[in-house]
Structures are given as C-alpha cells and as structure tokens.
Amino acid sequence: MTSPAVQNYLKAIYTLQENQASVTTSALAASLGVSAASATNMMKKLARAKLARRAPYRGVQLTPRGEKMALEVIRHHRLVELFLTRALAIPWESVHAEAEKIEHVISEDLEDRIAAFLGNPTRDPHGDPIPTKDGRVERLALVSLLELSPGQSATVRRVSDHNPAHLRLLTRLGLTLDARVTVLRREPTGGPLRVRVANTERALDEKLAREIWVAPTPPRPTRRANKNKV
Amino acid sequence: MTSPAVQNYLKAIYTLQENQASVTTSALAASLGVSAASATNMMKKLARAKLARRAPYRGVQLTPRGEKMALEVIRHHRLVELFLTRALAIPWESVHAEAEKIEHVISEDLEDRIAAFLGNPTRDPHGDPIPTKDGRVERLALVSLLELSPGQSATVRRVSDHNPAHLRLLTRLGLTLDARVTVLRREPTGGPLRVRVANTERALDEKLAREIWVAPTPPRPTRRANKNKV
DNA sequence: TTAAAAATTTAGCCGTGACTAAATTTAGTT
C-alpha cells in the first residue's frame, strides 16, 4: 500500500528523530540523498496522510501512525539482515545493502516466518534492536567509544552498519559484538584513539571510534566487596 | 538498471514465447493484467532498447539480449522460491508470490550465495528448470497429465505454480513432485480425469490435470526382458 | 468482395517521485 519511497522517508525521519525532536528539511534531504525540494514535497505528502505533523519551515515529526509504520519497515530491515547472516553466512558488512531493498517487498507472513526461524531475535547483526511486531523498540543506553576516558573498559554492543569498509576493518581489529575493549589514551584533538582489544593495542580513527557503541564496564571495585555481581 | 516493470514484461514475453513464436499485444497484456495500450507502450520501449524486435500489429520477439535478461530474472525467481522452501520451510504454494517481488531486488552476489547454499540446483520447488548463470535452460520434455491415455503411468515432474489453492489441493492428493500416477479413465468431455495416486483413486478436474506435467513411464515390457533398467 | 468484429495503436491524461531555478522565509550578523 505504501510505496518504498514513503517507507524510506518514514525510516529516515524516525532515525533522525533520535537526535532532533523535529526533523529538518535539509537533514532529511541529506539523509536520503535527495534535493531539498523533493524532501519538502514528501513531507507535505506525509502530513496529508497523517503520518507526520509538519510546520512549514519548521520540519516534521512522525505521528504515532507514522512511527508505527517506520518501525515496521525497520523490523523488516533488521530481521532480513540477521536472516541473511544466519541462513547464508553473509558477512555483516554486506547485509545492510541487501536488506535496504528486501525490506520493502516481504509480506507479513514471510516476516513472521523469518522471525520464527531466528527465534524472535531482539538484535540485528550490528547490535541494533529489532522492533517487536507491535512496534516496541528497546532503547539502548550505550555510549560511543569516543566518550570513554583513558583506562575505562567496555563491551562492544552496537556498530554503525552503513559503511562496509568500516565493518570489514572492525572485523579485522576484533571489534565485533561483545568484544571487550579498553581505552588507553586519546591522541591530540582529532587524532586517533588508542585502545586495547584482545591484548593487542590498536589505533582507531576518530571517525571510526564514533561509530562504535559500547556498554562501559563498571569501574573496578576498590579492594573489598568483590562479588557484587548478579 | 532495468526496472521491475521491464523485467516483468521480459519474463512474460519469454514465457509466452514457449507457445507462440511472436507474442501478441493482447496475450502480453492479459498475462500481466495490464491494458493493451500499456503493453503496446512497453513493447515499443523494449524494441527501442533492442531487447525485443517488434512489428506493429504483429507482436514482439525477444532478442538474444532480451532473452538473456529474461532468464536472469527467471533464475532469480526460481532460486528464491527454492531458497524459501529450503531455508524457511515455506510451503510450495506460497513461495511464488514472494519470489515475484524478491526477484527484482537481489544482487548478483546474493544470487550467487543462494545458488551455492542450495548446491547449484537445477529445479525449483514446482519442477521448473532453473536457468544457469550464463543463460542456459533445460527444456523439459513433459506431457500434461491430461494427454495420457487410460492405463498409462507417469511420474509428476512439474506443476504450475500460479494458483496456491491448486497447489494445496495437489499436496492433499499426494500429487507432489516425483509422485507416481496412473490414469484410469477419462469421463465425458470436460469431465474429471480419474487417476490412481498412492493406491488411492482420485478425480481430477480437467483444469487441474492440465497443470500437472509428467514423464510417462514406458509401457510395461511384455513378458521377457524385465531388467533393462539403468 | 465487403462489411462487421476484433485487435492494435495513438492521443491524451494521471499519479509518483525525482529535478532545477526562482521566490520566500528564517536566522545571523553587524
């Protein structure tokens, strides 16, 4: 019923809304690689369809209906990604591009079968949460690796999936999901981040480090009380 | 590069060419559920693109390039069908509709991985041959079950995949691929065909029987020479 | 052979989702 174009706009708005409450024409246009005029057009269309609210010159916000539809597409996307890695052993840097197309064409029935096959998973291959069928998403409380201070340890929980080259690099560095990483030091502004992964010291480009999301390990307890783990 | 619409027309022309050398505007339009005017338009476009030759009022024929492209889409379709049955146990009556959409969006790389996963199969779940990557298709020498004379036995090798209800019925009747079937008798014109499958007598609608393609079993050898099997 | 019927093409239109260029509004200076 809704076209791939509409689905892509909804998805993009949803994602951009994680940072800004209202999504700006130029942000949306940039995110989709489309002219500002095209974005304006579609924003109006979404508003007409009650999928978004729009204030001219002020951007759009998804309505509950729009958000639900965005989450449905995102669910398709992430299920397909995970399915491709699981069923065909496709590397994590390649699944995004395929899912970007397949997400628009699978039926609800196929979605359900894929989800069942995967055991109703909650995370995609890059650590992104998979929305439930009724449109609920876990909100991950993670920090970028870049935000850790020297000495802090953390576990990799999510990585950006948009740049295949980055993902290949992360694989080579051992920075895959659930990997333990310790920040050693930060070189001068804009310089690389030095970290230790699997007992090897690595230098991470700031751009790359920003795409790695981690759960910090609580600071090593001081002396007594060593067994307060759950 | 080529749109889903173009791919669907190429596929339809290819399929219709199995019967008529030149594909007629109305046949094409009917096969795609589109107006004759729309078919004419696209036929011109395909001719312009050198994917088909066209003589006004006389129909179209695929060029070698057009045929190659048609076979590529058909390969995608049949690989996807088989993959869905194998990887997700989706019943054979449901895979066609899904494949009809997915065929247009998978990359060459994904195609290759699916083919490898399936062990480079040569038949889809309905017995249709899967074209090779370089565009070769096996031409099956089968006859419709309807054409057998009473007493003849045969093996089911291919069934039409377009009608899910028919496929479900065939499953219930045991008329799946490689099933042995014997024609008992034909009721008066238009009447059902009586057959035996798995030691049960069944009545098949003419319409249904026409969609079942079989390899006839050579007539029972007379007396001597009973072991000439390979 | 000719008239009627059927098939095909042409003409003109529409919605979708892009685009560029121009107009307008908003945001940031001095």
Add this chain to the structure above:
DNA sequence: AACTAAATTTAGTCACGGCTAAATTTTTAA
C-alpha cells in the same frame, strides 16, 4: 534594526508506467 546568508518552499519540468477513449489496422464472416 537592517542586511545578508542560509534554509525552505514554490513553480515548473521530466521520466515512468499506468489508464481510457478514439482512430486505425487486421481478421473473420457474410
């Protein structure tokens, strides 16, 4: 407060792939 720069919207266009209605060609039947 007034300009200027940046962002956004409007206006107008395009390709695509549909459609209907009318014109034309081919086929069939009288």
